[in-house]
Amino acid sequence: MGGCEGEPARSGKGDEYVSQGGGRPDSRVRKLLRHGFMDAAAASRLLDTDPLAPLRDDTLFLDALGATADPDLALVALSRLVEALGPADAPGLLDVLRTSKPLRDRLLGVLGASAALGDHLAAHPGAWEALVTYEPSDLHPGVTEFERALDGVQDPDGLRVAYRGALLAIAARDVCGTSDVAQTAAELADLATATLRAALALAEESAPEDAAVCRLAVLGMGKCGGHELNYVSDVDVIFAAAPASGADEETALRAATRLASHLVRICSDTTAEGTIWPVDANLRPEGRNGPLVRTLSSHLAYYQRWAKTWEFQALLKARYVAGDKALGEEYVAAVAPLVWQAAERENFVADVQEMRRRVVASIPVAQVERELKLGPGGLRDVEFAVQLLQLVHGRSDASLRSPTTLDALAALAAGGYVGRQDAAALDAAYRFLRSMEHRIQLFRMRRTHLMPQAEEDQRRLGRSLGYRSEPVAELHKAWRRHASAVRRLHEKLFYRPLLDAVAQLEAGEVRLSPQAARQRLEALGYADPGAALRHLEALASGVSRKAAIQRTLLPVLLGWFADSADPDAGLLAFRKVSDALGRTPWYLRLLRDEGAAAENLARVLSAGRFAPDLLLRAPEAVALLGSADDQSGLRPRDRAALEQETLAAVGRAEGPEQAVAAARGVRRRELFRTAAADLIGAYGTEGTEPADPAAAIDRVGGALTDLNAAALAGALRAAVGAQWGDELPVRFAVIAMGRFGGREMSYSSDADVLFVHEPRDGVSEHEAGKAAFAVATEMRRLLQLPSADPPLVIDADLRPEGKAGALARSLASYEAYYRRWSVVWESQALLRAAPVAGDAGLGERFVALIDPMRYPRGGPGEDGEREIRRLKARMEAERLPRGADPTTHTKLGRGGLTDVEWTVQLLQLRWGAEHPGLRTTRTRDALAAAAGAGLVAGGDARTLDEAWVLASRVRNAVMLVRGRPGDTFPSEARELGAVGRYLGYEPGRVGEMVDDYRRVTRRARAVMERLFYGTE
Template identity: 60%
Template sequence: WEFQALLKARPVAGDPELGAGYQRAIGPLVWTAAERRDFVADVQSMRRRVVDHLPAAVAAREIKLGRGGLRDVEFAVQLLQLVHGRGDETLRVPATLPALGALRDGGYVGRDDAVSLIDAYEFLRATEHRLQLRRLRRTHLVPEDAAALSWLGRAMGYRPDARGDARAVWEAEWALHAREVRRLHEKLFYRPLLEAVARVPSEGLRLTPHEAGRRLAALGFADPAAALRHIESLTAGLSRRAALQKALLPVLLSDFADAPDPDRGLLAYRQVSDELGATSWYLRLLRDEGAVASRLAYLLGTSRYVARMLGRAPEALQMLASDTELLPRDPAELVAAMAEAAARQDTPAAAVAVIRGARRQELLRIAFADLLGRLDVADVCQAISATTQATLDVALRIATRSVAADLGGTELPIRFAVIAMGRLGGAETSYSSDADVMFVYGPDGADGSDEQAARVAHDVAGRLRALLGSPSSNDPPLGVDADLRPEGRNGPLVRSLASYASYYARWSSAWEAQALLRARFVAGDEGLGARFTAMIDPVRYPVGGVGTDDLVEIRRLKGRIDSERLPRGADPATHTKLGRGGLADIEWTVQLLQLSHGFEVAALRTTRTLDALRAAGDARLLTAAQVDTLGQAWRFATHVRNALMLVRDRAEDQLPHQGVALLALGRAMGYRPGFDPGQVVDDYRRVTRRARRVVEEVFYASPG
C-alpha cells in the first residue's frame, strides 16, 4: 500500500532538486512493486478490508470509502497503473483522471468503461466538494435529513424533472453512478489478467526486438526468430489493436511457454488474431476476461485439433469466458436449433452447411471442456455422440425433403429410419469417429411397389451421405459408414424391415449378432426404429445364450483381429484399440457376457460398454474388482485415443513413448505441468496389464 500511495508523490515545497532526487529514487520502487509476491492479491485484500471496516450505520452514506465510491475508482486505476506501468511509461501519471485517459488510450480500459468512470468520478468529486463547502469541514458522508439533501441536489445544479425534485434527481444520479462504479471496479480491479501480468518480469513487458528474442529463447520457444516475427506482426503500428496486443502478449507468452508446444501455439494465436483482429469484441474479451487469454494460450499450445477448428470458427472462443458455456448443449435443444437454422436456407446444400457449422461449434465446445478438465471421458464421448446424432437427425430431414421434392411432393412414399451402430450406437464416439449406421425402410409396398420403395430409400440414404460427407474448406465432413450392414459392402445399402428380418433369420453369423449389440435408433421414423429394434432383440440376446459353435467362432475371430489387424510396427502393449488390455479386449469381453446372458439379465440389454459392465457386476457375472479394472482401463484407453486426436489432429491408436507428443498427450489428459511424461506410459501399461488378466479370466474361461 505504501508504493500505491507513493504513486501520487510529487514535490510541492522546499528544495526542488531534493524533491526531484526523491522522485527519481522512489520511481523504480513504485514501478516494480507489482513484481512483489502476492502484490495484486494484497492490494485487493486491502480494499476489501477498508470496506468491511466501515461502520454499518454510515457505510451506505460513505461517498468516498464505501462501495461504488471514489476509492473504488482510484484503487482500480492505480492497480492498473502499477501493473501495466512497468512496461508502459505513458501510464506513470499521478492524477486519477489523466491516468484514466492514459489507460483508455493504451487499450487497458475500454472506451465506454473509461467514459463511465470519468463521469462517475467527476460526479462523486463534485458531490464531495459541495458537502465540504456547506459547513467548511471535511466530510464524505451524505446527509440524512431531507433539507440537507434538497440543498445538495440544488447545489449540484439539478432541477426537478420526471424523477422528482432536485433531491430525488441527485439521488437517482448517485445510485446510477455508484452502481456503475461498483460494476467496473469489480471488472477491472479483480480482472485475472492483472495477476497474470504481475507475475511477468518487467523486462518481458517491453517487447523490444532484442529483449523479446532473448525472452522467447528463455521461455523455451524452439524458433525465437519465427516467434518474434509473429509478435512483430501482431504489434505493428500505432493502432489501438496493436496497443492491446502489446498489453496482452507478455502474459500470453508466459502461458504459451507453459504449454507443450509454444511455437505452434503462438502461430495459431496469430492466425486467430488475423481472423478476428478487426472485430470489436475479440481483444476486449482477452483483456477483460483474463481466464480467456490463459485458456486460449493453453489450448492453442496443446491441441492442433483446436487450433485448426478455431481457425475456421474463431468466434467460438467466446465460450471460454464462462464455464457454463462449456457444458454440452441439451440434445433436444441442439436438434431444435439446427432445424431452425436449416429451415432459413434456400437449398439443401446451404441447409447442411449450416448444420455442419453448428456441429463444428459443438465439437469445439466439447474439446474446450475436455482439455480444461470440465468433462470426464464418458461425458465427452456421450456429448460427441449426441452431436453426431443431432447432425444425422436434421440432415436426414433435409435429405428427405429434397428427395420428396424430386418426386413432386412434400412427403416420401415410405418410412425411413437410421440405426446407429458401433461407437455411435454405444454413445462412445470420439472426435475422429465416422457415423456407423444401417438404413431401414418400410413397410414394404407402401404407396407403391417394393422396387419403387427400395429406389426411394436408396436415394434418401445416398443424399444423406453426400450432403454430410462432401468436402468443405470450413467444416469437417461427417462420414456416414454403412459397412456393418448385412453382407457388408457387398450387400444392399438399404433394406426393408422384412428383408432384415429374413436375413437375420436365415444367414446371421455370430459377429453380426455381436455387432447388433450396439444397434439403436437415432433418426427418422421412430415407429419403424422401434420395430427394427424389437426384431433384432432375439438375434442379439438369443434365448439360452450364445452356443458353443458361436463361442468358438467369436474367439477365433478375436484371435484373427489380434494377429492380423494390429498395424506393422505397433507395440501391442501400448496400442489403445487392439493392444493387450485395450479397447477391443474389454469390449469383446463385455459383449460376450451380453450375448450369453442378455436374454435373462435385462440390464445387460444396453448399447453402452460401461453400463453393460456395471450390469454384469450387479448380476454377479463379474466381481466388483473385475468391473473396476475393466472400467478403469476402458476409460484410460478411450481418454488416450481422444487426447491423441486433440494433440495431433489425426486419428491414432498408438501411445507415443517419448518427445513433445507424449508431453502434450499427458497435458491434454490432465497431468499437471512439470510431470514426467513417462508416467503416462507407465500408467497405461499398469491399467491395461490388469485388464488383460481379467480378459483372460472371463473371455477365454468358459467352455468351448
C-alpha cells in the first residue's frame, strides 16, 4: 500500500496547532496531514513523548504509518504498546521497528486496522514478537502449525491468549497483502480447527473418565466446514459419538454430551481474557430442541426420514475437524450420498428459494442497504447460487463437491455449468465483499456484516482496501459495482447454460450437456424437463435471426417461468405464441426492446390457463403488453369506446352469426387485456403507490362489466339487424342485475339481465311483445353459439315469476306486476339493477319505476326483514354444494360474498330512502356510505369489506388459474400455488393463505350474524 501524498490537507483539528507567528500549521503537522492523519496536531504531540521520540523524525516509520488504514489509531496503539512494555523492553521494539521493514509494516498495519488487536497487545505486550518471523513457512500456516502454536496451554484462559496471538499473525498477513482473502479465510478456519482440538483436549483432561468411555467426533459446518471462516463468526459444529470399546451406548452418549458441552463453554465463555468465539451446534438434527450429541445411526435415521432441504444444503460443508477422526470421516462419508440426492426431493427449488427469501425478510428494513452478507447482491446470493448449482449438478459430477465457495465456483466454470467470464465476475465480487466483511470485523473483533455508518469508519475501511484519493467515495463505487454484478449474473448463472445445451455454440465454448440441462430444469421446478428441453431446442436452435433473438430472451424468460407456480405451462405457452407470431417482425422486437413486455408475457403465460388460452386464440394481443413505462396498453377502455368498436365490427359483418363472432373477438381481446393487467398487478397501482387489492378488484369488476355490456350491445344490434334492420318496432332495453348491475363482475360471472320494452307509436302491445320476445330470444341464441371463446351466458331468471314468466315485458307490465305481486326478494334483487344496453331513455324510466321499491320509505318492515332472513337461512342450508367446505366456499360459505352482500342490501332496504349515499348498485360503495352515515361501525365495515374483496379475488384467481369457474380453493398443488401467487403469497405459504382466508371470513361472519340476524 502506498502513502497518501494525493490526499489534500484538511482543515479541522490540525488548525488548532498553528505556529505562533505565521498562522499556518508547523512543518511536522503539515507532513503528518500529508501522511493521512486526521488529527495531526495530536499525533505530533504524541510523537514528542519520551517513548516515541526516537521515531518522530524517522521518514520510513512515518511512511509506514501513512500506509495504514488509520494512522491516528496505529500511532495511539503503538504508544500504548510501548508504554506497556516499559523502559526495559520498549527500546528493543523501537530498534526493530527502525530496522525491519516486514515487522514495521505488519505491526503498524495491524494497529491501524484493528483497535481490538491493539488492546490485546497492550494487555499482552510480549505478543508483538510473534510478528518478527517472516519466513516462507510462516506465510500460509495450516492446522499443524496452529496446533503447535496452541500446544501446551494449561487452561481455557491460556487458550484464549494463545488463540488471539495466532489471530494477530493472521491479521498481519492479511493487512499487508501477503495472504489474499481466500487464504485468510482458510487460515481462520484452520485456526478454528486447532482451537476446537485444543478445547476438546482440555475438556478430556478435566474428565478422563468420560473420555475413556466414548468416541466423540466434531464436524465443522458452515464457513468453518467450508474453509472460509470470518474473523468473528459463530463456529458451526455437529457432534457425533460412539461407545468406546466395552462401553454401552447410553453411557457413552452421556459422557460425550458432557465433553461436548465443556468444549462449547471453553470456546464461548467470556472472561477477563475475552472470548474466542461462540460454538453453534444448532445445525444438528432438530436444532436446539434436539440432543447435543447423537450416534451416527441416529443422525442418519433423522436425515433419511425427517430432514428438510436446507439441512442437506448445510451438510454440503460438513467435514471432520476434531476428536475421533475415524468416526468423523465415517460420518462425512455416510451423509454425502444424502446430500447429493437432495436435488431430487419434492419442492427442492421452492425450499431453497423460500429459505433465501426468509433470510432477506429477516433483515431489518433500516439495515437492508448496509448488509454485505444477507442483502440483495450480497455474499449470501453468491453462496446460495453456487450451492444450488452444486446440489443440482453434483449428483453426477463429483468435481463440484467442494465445500469452499470459490473452489466450487471454479469447478462449475471448468465443467461448463457457469460461463468463465461470469464465474470470474462472481469470484471478484465475492472476494471484494468478503474483504469488506473481514476488515469491518477486524476493527473491533465483533460479528457484523453491516457497512459502518460513521464517515471515519468508512474512511478507514476504504483505506484498508487500498483506496486513497477519495476512500469513502471509491469504496461505495466499488461496492455498488460488485453488488450489481452479483444481482445481474444470477439469471445467467442458472439459465444461460440451458440455451448452450441446445444452441449452436462458438468454437471452443464449453457446453452444458443435455443431461445436465435436464437435471437443472428439473431442479428448478420443471415437472417435465425433457419436454422443456425440446421446447428450448425448437425455439433457440439454428442460425436464423429469430433463433438468435430467442437465445437472448430465453435465459431471463426461463427465470421468470421458474419463479412461477407452473414453469412447464409458461414455457409451452411461450413456444405456442412464438410459433404463431415468430414470423411477425414486431413480435420478437417488442420482447427484446421492451423489457417490461417480455416480463409481462412470462408472468401472464405462467400464471394459469385463462389468459394464455385467450392469447393463443388471438396471439397479436401480445402487443398490449408493451408500453412498459406506463402500461398504457393494459389500461381498461371505457364502455363508450368499447361499444363503438363493437357496433362498428357488427355493422361490417355479413350476417348475425358473423356479427356476434366479431363482437366476441373484441370481447376476447378485452378479456385478455383485463386478465393480463390483473395478473401483473397493473390494476392495483396508482403511480408509485403500492398495489391495493381492493382498488384492483374494483377496476377488474368495472372493466369486465364494460366489456360484457359492449358485447351485449353488439349482440342486440346483430339480433335486431337480422330481421328488422334498423327499424325495430319497439323500444328495447337490457337491464343488468346482480354483479353485472353492480359493476362487480368476475371472470366467471353470468350476465344477469332483465329485458324491458315499450311499443313505439302505432304499434300494438301484442306486436311489440312479439318483437321484444324475438329480439331477446335471438340475443340468447347468438351468444350461446358454439365458440372457443369464454362464454357470456345471459341469465334472465331474476325476471318477474322467474323461469315461468315472460322473457321480455313492457314497462307497463313491470309496473303492474311490481305494484300488485312483488315480494321482498325482488326488491332486494332490484338494488343492483342498472341499464346497460338498448334504449337509454327506456332504461332511465325503468330505474325511476323501481326506485320506490328498492328504497322503500320506512324500510321493508318487520315482516319483510323476517322473510329476507328466512330466505338467507334457507339458501345457506340448501344451496351449498354437497361436500363443499363452508369455511372456504367464496360465494355461499361462512363470511363469503353472499354474507356480505345480503348484509349490505338489508341496510340499503332499511335506509336507502333516507340516505342518498346508499342508492348505489355497488356493494363496497354502499358499505362505505353506511359507515359514513353511522349505520355501521367503522371496524365492522372494514371487516366486511376485507372479506368481500378477498372472496372476490379468490374467485377471480381460480378462474385465471384453472380456466374454468370455481368457488373454492383448488386441490391440485400447482393450481393452489398459482392461486397463492395471485394473492401475493410466496411458494410454500399456501397453508398460510388458506388460514388467512378462514380468519378473515370468520370475522366477517361474526359481524354479519350480528348485523343481519341480530345475534349478539
